[in-house]
Amino acid sequence: MSTVRRRLVPYFLMGPGLVWLILFFVVPLYFMGRLALESGTLATGFEFTWEFANFTDSFDRFDEQFVRSFVYAGVATVIALLIAYPLAYAIAFRGGRWKNALLLAVVAPFFTTYLIRTIAWTTILSDDSVIVDVLKAVGLLGDEGRLLATPTAVIAGLVYNFLPFMVLPIYSSLERIDVRLIEAAKDLYASARVAFWKVTLPLSMPGVVAGTLLTFIPAAGDYVNAFFLGSINQSMIGNRIQSLYLMELDYPTAAALSFILMAAILAVVVVYIRFAGAEALMGDEGEQRA
Amino acid sequence: MDGTAADPRAANGAGSTPSVSLRGVSKAFGDFVAVQEMDLDIAQGEFFTMLGPSGCGKTTTLRMIAGFEEPTTGQIFIDGQSVEDLPAHKRPTNTVFQSYALFPHLSVGENVAFGLKRKGVPKDEIDRRVREELERVGLAQHINRKPSQLSGGMQQRVALARALVNLPKVLLLDEPLGALDLKLRKGLQIELKRIQREVGITFIYVTHDQEEALTMSDRIAVMNEGRIEQCDAPVAVYEKPATTFVAGFIGVSNLMPAVVEHVNGTRARVRLDAGIEIEAENNGLQTGDRCHAVVRPEKLRIDARDGTPPDGWPRVDGVVESSVYLGTSTQIVVRLAGDVPMTVLVPNSDERERNRLPGGGADVRLSWAPEHIHLVRESGTAPAAAAQREPETQIAQEATTQ
Numbered sequence: 001m002s003t004v005r006r007r008l009v010p011y012f013l014m015g016p017g018l019v020w021l022i023l024f025f026v027v028p029l030y031f032m033g034r035l036a037l038e039s040g041t042l043a044t045g046f047e048f049t050w051e052f053a054n055f056t057d058s059f060d061r062f063d064e065q066f067v068r069s070f071v072y073a074g075v076a077t078v079i080a081l082l083i084a085y086p087l088a089y090a091i092a093f094r095g096g097r098w099k100n101a102l103l104l105a106v107v108a109p110f111f112t113t114y115l116i117r118t119i120a121w122t123t124i125l126s127d128d129s130v131i132v133d134v135l136k137a138v139g140l141l142g143d144e145g146r147l148l149a150t151p152t153a154v155i156a157g158l159v160y161n162f163l164p165f166m167v168l169p170i171y172s173s174l175e176r177i178d179v180r181l182i183e184a185a186k187d188l189y190a191s192a193r194v195a196f197w198k199v200t201l202p203l204s205m206p207g208v209v210a211g212t213l214l215t216f217i218p219a220a221g222d223y224v225n226a227f228f229l230g231s232i233n234q235s236m237i238g239n240r241i242q243s244l245y246l247m248e249l250d251y252p253t254a255a256a257l258s259f260i261l262m263a264a265i266l267a268v269v270v271v272y273i274r275f276a277g278a279e280a281l282m283g284d285e286g287e288q289r290a
Numbered sequence: 291m292d293g294t295a296a297d298p299r300a301a302n303g304a305g306s307t308p309s310v311s312l313r314g315v316s317k318a319f320g321d322f323v324a325v326q327e328m329d330l331d332i333a334q335g336e337f338f339t340m341l342g343p344s345g346c347g348k349t350t351t352l353r354m355i356a357g358f359e360e361p362t363t364g365q366i367f368i369d370g371q372s373v374e375d376l377p378a379h380k381r382p383t384n385t386v387f388q389s390y391a392l393f394p395h396l397s398v399g400e401n402v403a404f405g406l407k408r409k410g411v412p413k414d415e416i417d418r419r420v421r422e423e424l425e426r427v428g429l430a431q432h433i434n435r436k437p438s439q440l441s442g443g444m445q446q447r448v449a450l451a452r453a454l455v456n457l458p459k460v461l462l463l464d465e466p467l468g469a470l471d472l473k474l475r476k477g478l479q480i481e482l483k484r485i486q487r488e489v490g491i492t493f494i495y496v497t498h499d500q501e502e503a504l505t506m507s508d509r510i511a512v513m514n515e516g517r518i519e520q521c522d523a524p525v526a527v528y529e530k531p532a533t534t535f536v537a538g539f540i541g542v543s544n545l546m547p548a549v550v551e552h553v554n555g556t557r558a559r560v561r562l563d564a565g566i567e568i569e570a571e572n573n574g575l576q577t578g579d580r581c582h583a584v585v586r587p588e589k590l591r592i593d594a595r596d597g598t599p600p601d602g603w604p605r606v607d608g609v610v611e612s613s614v615y616l617g618t619s620t621q622i623v624v625r626l627a628g629d630v631p632m633t634v635l636v637p638n639s640d641e642r643e644r645n646r647l648p649g650g651g652a653d654v655r656l657s658w659a660p661e662h663i664h665l666v667r668e669s670g671t672a673p674a675a676a677a678q679r680e681p682e683t684q685i686a687q688e689a690t691t692q
């Protein structure tokens with residue numbers, strides 16, 4: 001009796017989580033999968049016909065947006081990493097008693113909603129903004145040049161909006177590093193630079209991996225930045241899905257696109273984790289061989 | 291720095307440059323002074339131990355030598371060279387950290403190879419030396435494990451191997467055997483001592499285990515509150531403690547309060563509060579000073595009150611408070627007049643002898659051979675006569691005042 005109960009305990013503990021997952025992930029996924037295989041129009045009504053062509057057709061139609069989404073998200077992730085790592089490093093190791101205040105400053109923009117923040121950027125980057133004037137004055141932008149409705153604007157928006165997701169995990173993994181390990185490295189003849197590459201960076205890799213995923217995944221599916229800061233020439237796959245659902249009311253194609261996006265992100269993430277994970281684990285030896 | 295006067299080569303004279311020298315080194319954290327005006331000369335190849343209670347500044351001193359902490363005042367020399375401008379990674383020292391500080395992302399082998407790789411030692415030599423060093427500490431079969439997969443004692447041995455493999459000029463060891471069980475500890479003590487003699491590295495060894503310090507060291511510095519109370523050979527530290535702190539910290543102390551009646555050259559006459567007068571070697575005291583007379587527990591003889599100790603042995607009377615059987619010996623605590631507790635250790639070599647020992651409440655007489663009593667200063671008071679100082683410290687003091 002008691003052994004049976006003991007064996008059941010884990011399932012009880014998993015219960016609430018499982019119910020949540022089934023209710024809000026598996027069930028919607030099922031309906032979306034069904035939708036993606038229907039055919040017809042809103043006028044004639046949709047019918048479930050195992051319409052696999054939805055997948056191939058929608059990808060053929062929107063491959064340009066797919067590629068653009070991944071390129072924008074990738075570039076934004078790299079830029080965010082380059083900004084976030086030094087920032088997180090400075091807060092973790094030089095922040096002293098200002099640590100919490102600085103972290104608060106990093107997340108402070110979140111007190112305003114995502115949409116408002118992005119719309120604010122349309123003002124910042126608008127044709128008569130100070131930034132554009134300055135860029136024109138120093139010759140980085142031609143007389144007719146503009147920032148709004150360019151890839152630069154969309155990527156800048158993505159970087160800005162997802163930066164905290166990059167900073168926080170990197171910060172928390174840097175914060176956990178025992179400074180005595182860095183001392184030990186220096187004791188063993190490593191200069192500050194070498195100690196960083198051989199000890200600090202490898203030990204912060206979990207934060208880097210988490211941060212890049214938390215930035216890349218939502219950025220790849222984002223449509224808000226491209227919508228407000230870009231033009232039709234910068235539209236990403238999220239914009240297509242959104243307009244198919246809400247304007248063109250072509251639900252099957254929208255659902256199929258969503259599925260392709262999900263699968264593509266999953267594939268990228270799996271490859272990335274295998275690569276980054278192996279790098280983080282191999283450490284010194286791995287770099288030696290490379 | 292000009293430093294000609296403070297140059298330890300000049301200070302020590304004839305040829306033997308000390309391996310490590312500290313000149314008036316202090317370290318303050320805010321208003322808290324962790325290390326105060328420390329002067330030290332540690333010889334080449336010496337096994338030098340810093341012994342003291344928790345928080346007395348041992349780790350801080352090591353960290354200053356290793357270069358992780360800058361002295362607030364004073365200078366540190368390694369092989370006669372000031373290391374003031376030398377960052378940690380350029381100093382010819384290696385540290386075995388109190389907390390091991392093994393790299394968690396590297397295997398045991400990679401941890402040990404870390405220093406050699408930074409120095410650009412050829413790959414096959416690194417492999418050979420790493421393997422040898424791990425064999426020495428008995429961990430060769432764990433070369434590919436991660437530190438987290440090892441026990442605390444094994445991690446400590448990896449830390450040891452990681453430092454030793456570099457054959458530094460000076461090895462700094464911060465309680466390197468603290469986490470080991472007694473047997474492993476004894477084994478590694480012998481091993482460490484052997485390695486040290488073999489390769490001739492200077493060891494600066496931190497411990498708060500007095501037995502470890504006594505068995506391994508060439509010299510011991512007993513520290514208290516950031517100061518060196520006594521720096522001497524193990525025998526001297528044990529047999530002739532300089533201060534009440536040293537007497538109390540090393541071994542069981544029997545401290546009898548006394549006052550100096552008369553100083554005659556190197557000898558002093560003191561009156562114990564217990565009532566008798568004795569003569570002993572002076573220890574920087576002056577007439578009228580309060581001091582303590584120390585006799586080690588194993589040097590005390592215990593008799594019944596009407597017993598007759600050997601001729602010429604000073605004697606005091608007291609009452610037995612407790613008697614505890616300790617296996618190899620029996621420990622008897624006797625309370626003297628004036629509420630002074632005295633511990634006596636009687637070896638249990640003879641069953642009949644042991645049965646005759648006085649029990650609780652018995653009136654007894656304690657006595658000792660005259661040469662076994664020593665006078666100690668109150669801790670924190672400086673010796674009165676300059677002649678009592680360590681010669682090299684004295685020179686250093688002169689040098690720093692110039």
Ligand SMILES: Nc1ncnc2c1ncn2[C@@H]1O[C@H](COP(=O)(O)OP(=O)(O)OP(=O)(O)O)[C@@H](O)[C@H]1O
Nearest residue numbers: 319322324343344345346347348349350351388498
């Ligand atoms: N970075 C620091 N900031 C402030 N105080 C410090 C710092 N490092 C050490 N101290 C203080 O200096 C004193 C000496 O510390 P230290 O670590 O040298 O002691 P220790 O002799 O090694 O003790 P233990 O045997 O417990 O290791 C302690 O009181 C400690 O609180």
Ligand SMILES: [Mg+2]
Nearest residue numbers: 348349388464
């Ligand atoms: Mg310490």
